[in-house]
Amino acid sequence: MVSKELHFTKAAEKLGISQPTLSHQIKMLEIELGYPLFNRVGKKIELTKVGEIVQQEALNIQGSIQNMSSQITALTKVEVGELKIAVLPGEITDLVSTLCIQFSQLYPNIKVFIETTDQVERAVLENRADFGIGFHLNPNDMLQVTKLYDEEFYLISNQSNGEDRVSFSSILDGPLILFPGIHQCRKILDKTSYEVGRHIEPTVETSSIESILNLVRSGVGRSVVSRTLYEFYDTEDLFFQHIEKPSLTSAVSLVMKKNCFINFAARKYIKLLVREIEKLHLYTEKDAINSLKSSIL
Structure with a gap:
């Protein structure tokens, strides 16, 4: 929260704790690591290089906790929950939105959220989306990009x-x-x-x-x-x-986090998507589609 707000008092208010308590916690972490996490310039602060590393690892931990929670929810509630999709604005949005009608009829207890964004990869990395669909997705070591058609x-x-x-x-x-x-x-x-x-x-x-x-x-x-x-x-x-x-x-691709659990809702939606792509006889990547079917569908 401090790395997000870049202000101890504002971060403390968001966390519901006192500013001295927050400052003490940060200080103890800095002592444990042996390096400062923030450069303090008057009332302003900024992340150090070490702070940037800690911030990224903290986000990874947070993502792991959310992933664990999603797995438990998917295993226990199955057809209850939510589906979050990130999609580029434009043509693909129409395809995704139209399929949501069919998906909602099949799974009325699952809420669907579509985020239209030109930063599909970031939405997936930050766990704002279970998966994303877009054109020309950039390679990333943490992401699995599958060309659909x-x-x-x-x-x-x-x-x-x-x-x-x-x-x-x-x-x-x-x-x-x-x-x-x-x-x-x-x-x-x-x-x-x-x-x-x-x-x-x-x-x-x-x-x-x-x-x-x-x-x-x-x-x-x-x-x-x-x-x-x-x-x-x-x-x-x-x-x-x-x-x-x-x-x-232009190549249309599906992007997900590598080695990440794919919940029930995402699996079922992607299955509908693949079926629709095949029905339209689009220029599909057969090997990629078959790999997608065997791995998550």
Whole structure:
């Protein structure tokens, strides 16, 4: 708490103890370790390098205690509890949220919390999520990252020109209805357009996939959406084209803590997720999926 607040009095108040008691406890720990944990500069304090090590190990211990509690709860209550999922904002959020409807019908006594964040790995490491789902997850010695499938992005429109493929540069020539910059699809579009020396100026920006589909239907413009979203929603009246030169794809991965107990709720949700991925015939990593099934499902 002191390392979080960087203030002894505030930390003591949060802990419900007196400031002298807290200072004494810190001092005793410093004596035991043989090194100071904080640099004291007037009324301000900061962690020393040794303090940073102790802080990380303390968080690991705290995580172990929470893990132990989760295991006991999972073993004793089974279908009662909560499920916490971290997910990148954008396309994957729709997939995760839609599956929650089915999950809640199967397990009504399990509360589901979805954290939309661009720091999926941190949410898992800090035990704010049982697992996370995202694109381009960074390697970490404490995390197990399993590639689920390759997401392809389509150009969609309200009429067909008879071609099933379209070059990336040509999609920038007409009016576009796109997600805002925070969405992964938009980030990929912006990055790719920059690489080919172009700049995207959408006619409409909206976070609502239903609005995008309706605007495309009405002829306001075309859009670029993930295959997952295209398959998930009623799009039979729309036409899609594969994008090439370059193609737009991104790997979708599942991230969990290594050697961490996977509770009942997480196992059941991941099972639903894998089943949905296979049903949509996405470009899955067969070996990774099989390994996931054998290890936790």
